[in-house]
Amino acid sequence: xxxxxxxxxxxxxxxxxxxxxxxxxxxxxxxxxxxxxxxxxxxxxxxxxxxxxxxxxxxxxxxxxxxxxxxxxxxxxxxxxxxxxxxxxxxxxxxxxxxxxxxxxxxxxxxxxxxxxxxxxxxxxxxxxxxxxxxxxxxxxxxxxxxxxxxxxxxxxxxxxxxxxxxxxxxxxxxxxxxxxxxxxxxxxxxxxxxxxxxxxxxxxxxxxxxxxxxxxxxxxxxxxxxxxxxxxxxxxxxxxxxxxxxxxxxxxxxxxxxxxxxxxxxxxxxxxxxxxxxxxxxxxxxxxxxxxxxxxxxxxxxxxxxxxxxxxxxxxxxxxxxxxxxxxxxxxxxxxxxxxxxxxxxxxxxxxxxxxxxxxxxxxxxxxxxxxxxxxxxxxxxxxxxxxxxxxxxxxxxxxxxxxxxxxxxxxxxxxxxxxxxxxxxxxxx
Ligand code: SF4
Ligand code: SF4
Numbered sequence: 001x002x003x004x005x006x007x008x009x010x011x012x013x014x015x016x017x018x019x020x021x022x023x024x025x026x027x028x029x030x031x032x033x034x035x036x037x038x039x040x041x042x043x044x045x046x047x048x049x050x051x052x053x054x055x056x057x058x059x060x061x062x063x064x065x066x067x068x069x070x071x072x073x074x075x076x077x078x079x080x081x082x083x084x085x086x087x088x089x090x091x092x093x094x095x096x097x098x099x100x101x102x103x104x105x106x107x108x109x110x111x112x113x114x115x116x117x118x119x120x121x122x123x124x125x126x127x128x129x130x131x132x133x134x135x136x137x138x139x140x141x142x143x144x145x146x147x148x149x150x151x152x153x154x155x156x157x158x159x160x161x162x163x164x165x166x167x168x169x170x171x172x173x174x175x176x177x178x179x180x181x182x183x184x185x186x187x188x189x190x191x192x193x194x195x196x197x198x199x200x201x202x203x204x205x206x207x208x209x210x211x212x213x214x215x216x217x218x219x220x221x222x223x224x225x226x227x228x229x230x231x232x233x234x235x236x237x238x239x240x241x242x243x244x245x246x247x248x249x250x251x252x253x254x255x256x257x258x259x260x261x262x263x264x265x266x267x268x269x270x271x272x273x274x275x276x277x278x279x280x281x282x283x284x285x286x287x288x289x290x291x292x293x294x295x296x297x298x299x300x301x302x303x304x305x306x307x308x309x310x311x312x313x314x315x316x317x318x319x320x321x322x323x324x325x326x327x328x329x330x331x332x333x334x335x336x337x338x339x340x341x342x343x344x345x346x347x348x349x350x351x352x353x354x355x356x357x358x359x360x361x362x363x364x365x366x367x368x369x370x371x372x373x374x375x376x377x378x379x380x381x382x383x384x385x386x387x388x389x390x391x392x393x394x395x396x397x398x399x400x401x402x403x404x405x406x407x408x409x410x411x412x413x414x415x416x417x418x419x420x421x422x423x424x425x426x427x428x429x430x431x
Pocket of ligand 2: 014015016017018019020021022038039042075076077078079080
């Protein structure tokens, strides 16, 4: 699978070397080397395209150290798409060096939902042999170190039943009041992490939609959006997952008002990156665009299309918990969503902003969480200290990748703050 959208040399020529991207760059902040800065990546990619740079192990190492946080794109006066050219070169890296066995296994499972379901249930049965579970915090500590997971690391754990297996495909509203020109039916795309580990998020979303008297559809054959494979350069897997999902979504897209997703990375992948990925497959691209028009991050759709704010305000429920909100890179920078979750939360909670809610949490993708974990750890600690400074009891973000990373960063920094998706907090306020 070859993408030929970006010309590295012309992007490199468009870089005016102003350096505005460097202070905001997640990797440059922890590895102060010009080579691992947006300007450096762009320069090196230009040289690679002109055959002046070999894609050797050193270059591989450099291009795999980008967190794909998009901070640089926002800061760049020329909007240069550093994140996308890194995504593109990672496919060349995958082709030249192959993909590690455990990532290949993971991507195989993303393509085969039934096997993943089976292994997840098996994992639920046996996970206590390897993990000490903290159900309150929905995290676990390994009992022993493994080559890719150190013992002191907080991890998510599998739930007994996945979200998709817990509910029927259609849940009809009880007291349905039909609004004019509205179908009043919403589909949920859950995302792999909320499907298998943070299942409370999906439970909370169902609860909110029931309170809003909407018909709910939980499409059972949905597959992973493809984001983990996309960020790793495993483009054959991405191509497979996108096309399977498009074919499936087309069977119900005209019946629903929206497909809502309580996950920033999955919603950004579906409503933006699918189109980028399919740029040279015109027919598939148009099909992806049609679907993307109905795909929204959950808080954005709920705030703009329902009476949820009113419902929360009228509940007169003030919950005595101080919340701080982290802006996932894929929510604020990619989808412009930051006001909506805050507006919903502030109806019932007190919000206190952290000093830099935009600062990337440091998740960075599968490679960053495995081979480059030390970078992820270093990028996560400042966020944990920032959360501590607010004295909040709960940190919230609409993203399970941020949840996994921030939960571990808080653990590493010995900061006792709980993490909740805003959807869980909103559902609690409706109790
Ligand atoms: S995407 Fe993030 S980590 Fe990568 S170059 Fe841009 S700012 Fe740096
Ligand atoms: S901000 Fe943009 S133009 Fe300026 S150095 Fe960075 S990539 Fe180049």
